[in-house]
Amino acid sequence: MRLMSSGRLHATFEFGDLRVISLRDGYIDMPPTRLRDEDGCALDQLPAAVPLVGGNLRLAVNAFFVTDGTRSVLIDTGASDVWHEPTMGLIYDALDEAGVDRARVTDVAITHRHEDHVSGLIAPDGSEAFPELERVWIGAGDASVFTGRLEPIRDRVVPVSEEVAINDWTTAIPAPGHTPGHTVYEVRGGAGHLLVWGDTVHVPALQFDRPNVSWEFDGDQSQARSARAALLERLSRPHHFVAGAHLDSPGIARVTPSGDGYALEHLAPPIG
Numbered sequence: 001m002r003l004m005s006s007g008r009l010h011a012t013f014e015f016g017d018l019r020v021i022s023l024r025d026g027y028i029d030m031p032p033t034r035l036r037d038e039d040g041c042a043l044d045q046l047p048a049a050v051p052l053v054g055g056n057l058r059l060a061v062n063a064f065f066v067t068d069g070t071r072s073v074l075i076d077t078g079a080s081d082v083w084h085e086p087t088m089g090l091i092y093d094a095l096d097e098a099g100v101d102r103a104r105v106t107d108v109a110i111t112h113r114h115e116d117h118v119s120g121l122i123a124p125d126g127s128e129a130f131p132e133l134e135r136v137w138i139g140a141g142d143a144s145v146f147t148g149r150l151e152p153i154r155d156r157v158v159p160v161s162e163e164v165a166i167n168d169w170t171t172a173i174p175a176p177g178h179t180p181g182h183t184v185y186e187v188r189g190g191a192g193h194l195l196v197w198g199d200t201v202h203v204p205a206l207q208f209d210r211p212n213v214s215w216e217f218d219g220d221q222s223q224a225r226s227a228r229a230a231l232l233e234r235l236s237r238p239h240h241f242v243a244g245a246h247l248d249s250p251g252i253a254r255v256t257p258s259g260d261g262y263a264l265e266h267l268a269p270p271i272g
C-alpha cells in the first residue's frame, strides 16, 4: 500500500489495482470521561501520551472511497451539517480535492448508524449528496436509521445480516458491539487486505496499547471489546492494513503486536 498524493483533506493510496482515497470530514472533541475500563467506569488517569486539546480528546472523522476505475464504493459519509458544532461536513470538499465527482458515487457502505458516518448522504441544502446513488449497505441492526432526514434514501438500503460480498473486492463483515448493526468492510487488493473498521477504536493513542479500554458510546461494551480483540488479531497478520473512521487522518495504518497490546504504524504523514 503506497501513498500517491495527498492534500489538506485527502490522501490517495495505490493498493494493488485499486485506489483507496481517505477523505477527512473533520473532527470532533469529546471529554476523556467517555473512556471506560473493564468495569465500565471512567478511567482514573489518562496516560500522558494521550493528547488533549482544551481538555478534550480530538477524534478525527474519516471516510474512504475505493475504486478499481470502474466500480467504486464510498465507505461512510461524514456528518454533513447535523452536528451542533460545525467541525465536520467537509467530505464534499475532500471529494473535490481528490478529484472524485459526486455523481460517480453509486455505491455507499455504512459502518453504522451514528451521525458522523451516515448523515453525509444528505447535503446541507437538503438534497441527496450523491445524485446517482443506487445502493447503501448497512448492518440490518442499524437500518432503522433511514427515517426523517434520511427517509429519501430508504428505497436504496441493502441490509447486511451476514458476511456478504458487496462487489468483486469488498466483503461486508458484521462486527456488532459499538452498535447492533456495526459492520466492517474488507477490501482485497493485489497488495493485501484493507479492513475499513468504522468505530472499532475511538482513541488510537490509548486503545491500541490497551485494547480493553472501551468507549462510553459502545452500546454493548463487552461485545465491542470482543470485536476489537478479534479485529486486532486479524490485522496483525501479514499484508493486512486498517482504515479507521477515528484514526488520525488520513487514518490508514499497519498494526503489529506490541507488549500486551498493539502498535500502529501510519502509512502516510498526518493531514487536516
Ligand SMILES: [Zn+2]
Residues within 6 Å of the ligand: 114, 116, 117, 199, 245, 246
Ligand atoms: Zn464515529
